[in-house]
Amino acid sequence: MAVTLESELVSHVIHDGELNSRAAAEAYIGGVCFKQGPPTLIGAELEWLTVQGECQASGPSAAPRPQLTALADALGPYAPRSIAPDSPELALPGGSRVTIEPGGQIELSSAPFADAAQLNTSLRDDARLLRELLESRSIRTVSAAADADRRPKRLLQLPRYRAMEQTFAGIGPFGKLMMCNTAATQVSVDAGADRADIAARWTALYAIGPALLAAFACSPALRGAPAGEWASQRMRAWLRLDNARTRPPLMDWADPILGYSRWALDVPLLCVRRPDGTGPGANGQPANGHGADTGWSPPPGATFADWLTGALDDEVGRRPDRNDLDYHLTTLFPPVRASGYLEVRYIDAQPGDGWTVPIHVLDALMSSSRVVAQAITIAAPLAGHWLDAARYGLADLNIRSVAVELLTLAAANASSAEAAREIEAAVQRCRSGDRPGADSAAAGTRTGGPGADS
8 A cells, every 4th residue: 555665576485476384484574575775765655535525514524435436537547446447557647656445545655756855746746636636526535534524434345355344343343444434644664774774773663653653643533433532543443453463562573574574474364365267456456356255254363374384275275375475465554564665654644735744754763873773762761652642642741752852853854944844843733732733722731651551
């Protein structure tokens, strides 16, 4: 779902797509998920809720979800094949590609850029064109990280999403909410120059996560969520939908590359693709575009490692190959996902064009090994406190203090004067306890340190 930064396949580990051992699979994951090289590129993915027609109530997302046919007509040659099987799936002029999420959310996945300002300019131009295309069919985008007005409803009837919904429904209420009623701002950065650099950047992105989650939390309402006041209902849904899939045991990993590779194999399967002649094409969508459900739900609790070692021979009828492993990796949803680059997934969709700010912040905090080390030190008191950050946000004074200090560090290391000004405005907002898009009168405070629920 995020920007694609090119990574080389590890052809010497697996030949002809075969997986012959767990060790070979771990080595393959380490090679394709953590591309080594000087970190120079940054990309982003923007998501919006969508509505069609007039709102029938006061909420911004109270209007109906758009028809998939209307989305396909509006997007024309830019439509993804998940909704238009014969589409050429062209990139927008700025290089961004359009995809559709299960509940009709629309997203732009940027091309990678060497400069955050260029990335923002390109995304802003592509987002403007996207809005114009959608408005031709009376479809509007809503800049909200969580749908406060509509019950979750899945529009995409594809086997991947059917299997996902079925699996998550057996765990709790958050799976369908996440799939259909949330939107994020995702930022992707290169993994690092070597294993030591990768370890530092990985550690930093996880350490700063709770503070940045709180700094940009702006989804206090999510219709259908269990009762409770949360600064980020979107992140609450992600953290609670499937612990094994969304919360890797980082504290046990001396080496993030090895740790991630082992963890990935032990995450339960979310879906198993069935080779029946309608198999998946690009992005895991059926090649014929019709989404015929061929029974992609896996045996309950079975992991990729189980499948690899033969434990599912009777149920599945075949052993997995490299393509199955590549696909499994797209069903992992940790706060930072390794996809050749490091994909930051913990920031809410921002009001208006506010998404430029977290892009500048992450660009600045990853700008040098010195800044990375400083960020880790500043964020250390909050490392791992995801649920506290999602629940209390900036209302917790300790979380607020760390967020302000991190953003101040980012402003001091911004790539341009304009980026520094945007970040400094966010520093002032956070210092006042305001969420993005909210006035200061609505902000409250909470004293005391992070609780034990993280």
